[in-house]
Amino acid sequence: MFRIFKNKCFWLFFAIFIFSLIMINFTSSAREDITIVEKLIRDLYTPLQSGVSEFRDNCAALPVLFSDKKLLSTQIGELKKEIEQLSLENQVLREYEAEAKRLKELVEFKDATLESYDLLAASVIARSPNNWNKTLVINRGSKNGVEKDMAVISPDGLVGRVGSVSKNSAHISLISDRELAVGAVLQESRETGGIVEGIGNSGLLRMINIPYYSSIKKGDRVVTSGLSLTYPSGIDIGFVEEILKEPNGLLLSATVKPAVDFNKLEEVLVITGYRPQLENDKAEE
Amino acid sequence: MRYLVLLFLPFTAIFLQSTLFSFYTINGALPDIVLVTVACYAILNGARKGAAYGFLCGLLEDLYLGRFIGINALAKGLTAYIIGSLQGNVFRENILVGVLGVVIATLINSGFLFVLNLLNMELFHFDTIIFHALLYQNIYNVLIAVPVYVWFYHSSRHGILGLTGER
Numbered sequence: 001m002f003r004i005f006k007n008k009c010f011w012l013f014f015a016i017f018i019f020s021l022i023m024i025n026f027t028s029s030a031r032e033d034i035t036i037v038e039k040l041i042r043d044l045y046t047p048l049q050s051g052v053s054e055f056r057d058n059c060a061a062l063p064v065l066f067s068d069k070k071l072l073s074t075q076i077g078e079l080k081k082e083i084e085q086l087s088l089e090n091q092v093l094r095e096y097e098a099e100a101k102r103l104k105e106l107v108e109f110k111d112a113t114l115e116s117y118d119l120l121a122a123s124v125i126a127r128s129p130n131n132w133n134k135t136l137v138i139n140r141g142s143k144n145g146v147e148k149d150m151a152v153i154s155p156d157g158l159v160g161r162v163g164s165v166s167k168n169s170a171h172i173s174l175i176s177d178r179e180l181a182v183g184a185v186l187q188e189s190r191e192t193g194g195i196v197e198g199i200g201n202s203g204l205l206r207m208i209n210i211p212y213y214s215s216i217k218k219g220d221r222v223v224t225s226g227l228s229l230t231y232p233s234g235i236d237i238g239f240v241e242e243i244l245k246e247p248n249g250l251l252l253s254a255t256v257k258p259a260v261d262f263n264k265l266e267e268v269l270v271i272t273g274y275r276p277q278l279e280n281d282k283a284e285e
Numbered sequence: 286m287r288y289l290v291l292l293f294l295p296f297t298a299i300f301l302q303s304t305l306f307s308f309y310t311i312n313g314a315l316p317d318i319v320l321v322t323v324a325c326y327a328i329l330n331g332a333r334k335g336a337a338y339g340f341l342c343g344l345l346e347d348l349y350l351g352r353f354i355g356i357n358a359l360a361k362g363l364t365a366y367i368i369g370s371l372q373g374n375v376f377r378e379n380i381l382v383g384v385l386g387v388v389i390a391t392l393i394n395s396g397f398l399f400v401l402n403l404l405n406m407e408l409f410h411f412d413t414i415i416f417h418a419l420l421y422q423n424i425y426n427v428l429i430a431v432p433v434y435v436w437f438y439h440s441s442r443h444g445i446l447g448l449t450g451e452r
Contacts, residue, residue: 013336017359021355023354024405027353038348038351045300045349049300126304127303128315129303129350130315131313132398133352163352
């Protein structure tokens with residue numbers, strides 16, 4: 001029975017096993033930075049992935065050449081109408097914005113709105129190569145000022161957070177990833193205290209820590225609370241799909257459908273910096 | 286040259302998985318081409334070589350992913366060892382052996398990953414959709430296993446990979 005302990009291969013195998021377990025333990029996503037080897041491997045992949053991404057974009061543009069001209073002119077007409085309507089809406093909203101600013105100044109209320117943040121546009125060049133992690137790779141890295149833990153958004157809502165950065169690319173952990181949790185609030189009722197976390201493969205999110213007396217209902221819009229330093233407040237996270245009672249009876253949880261369709265995501269915005277409201281106003285003046 | 290090809294295979298597999306295949310999933314599930322490559326290699330080359338190759342391929346995947354380095358290396362190394370142990374008892378000429386090997390490897394690898402993730406509390410909010418993903422991943426892997434095993438077998442017998450089994 002103890003003959004196996006005399007086998008060199010067994011000890012080699014055992015040493016590799018223990019070494020791997022130690023490595024797993026010390027290389028969680030919470031570590032400050034990835035190693036040079038990881039950065040090198042990623043930077044080796046980045047130009048190839050960017051090439052494929054560009055090729056796909058070019059291929060996607062091909063059908064337009066063969067499209068029906070009549071159909072295209074109809075679509076252009078519709079889009080022009082939409083632009084006119086949106087311009088009108090924009091004018092009204094600008095008025096509201098100015099009014100809100102005046103009122104905020106009156107009550108000396110300072111908060112971090114999306115306008116206070118510097119945004120960096122990036123293209124999605126690759127996705128997670130396995131089913132266990134939900135990540136994206138973007139074509140912007142430390143060279144462009146991207147840093148770990150920066151929030152990533154899209155026009156539809158919150159996408160996730162920068163997980164790790166190499167020179168030319170960055171890996172984004174999606175909010176549907178099991179590792180992420182975001183402070184959330186219901187947009188209409190402004191009920192706070194909820195935390196939205198990823199479930200994983202289903203692509204859905206779960207909102208937890210909702211008090212039993214909450215007025216939460218199906219279809220409610222969930223937005224970021226802005227309580228954490230990473231995510232600005234008021235960014236769409238998703239919509240409540242289902243409300244469940246926790247076994248203890250004191251809390252509720254809700255299934256949230258993300259506002260962003262992660263499978264169709266091609267462009268994202270990285271929040272690279274924060275300008276306090278006062279600076280922002282001065283810049284505008 | 287043989288080693289260059291063996292290094293090139295997982296490198297290409299990760300590249301394809303993160304680009305091309307990530308846009309063409311089966312019900313949201315991605316194939317694991319690295320695992321298919323490792324399983325085919327292990328069936329043809331035996332447990333020890335398979336385990337070493339599986340470990341290195343998994344390590345490359347871990348280094349690319351940049352978190353919990355060693356998790357895929359361990360899972361793929363152990364899976365390849367088990368699959369490679371069957372080498373002496375099967376007819377490697379039969380393509381079904383390759384396909385079945387990949388199916389078993391997918392199940393074993395997922396089992397190892399599940400346990401290792403649990404140890405790290407990564408799957409704290411575990412849901413059954415992982416099993417659905419596993420089913421579809423198996424289908425995808427089998428589809429890829431057919432050409433990969435045929436290529437591996439022929440390259441090992443008459444081509445660039447030159448068979449060095451430990452029968």
